[in-house]
């Protein structure tokens with residue numbers, strides 16, 4: 725896979741395709757880049773997902789963090 729391109733792919737190259745950035749389900753898109761040291765991830769649909777759950781949409785809109793901080797722990801199965 726070529727990862728030197730910095731531009732965001734215009735469309736999913738896979739099936740099923742990811743939910744669009746406009747979708748409420750946008751966070752379930754595939755992860756195409758993950759930079760935990762910088763605190764962000766790039767989803768396949770062009771959404772930048774930040775560590776604090778804030779998001780930057782491809783059209784420039786900013787989604788405020790919507791989950792409380794400090795809930796990193798994995799839920800244990802009951």
Ligand SMILES: [Zn+2]
Nearest residue numbers: 736742754768
């Ligand atoms: Zn995709």
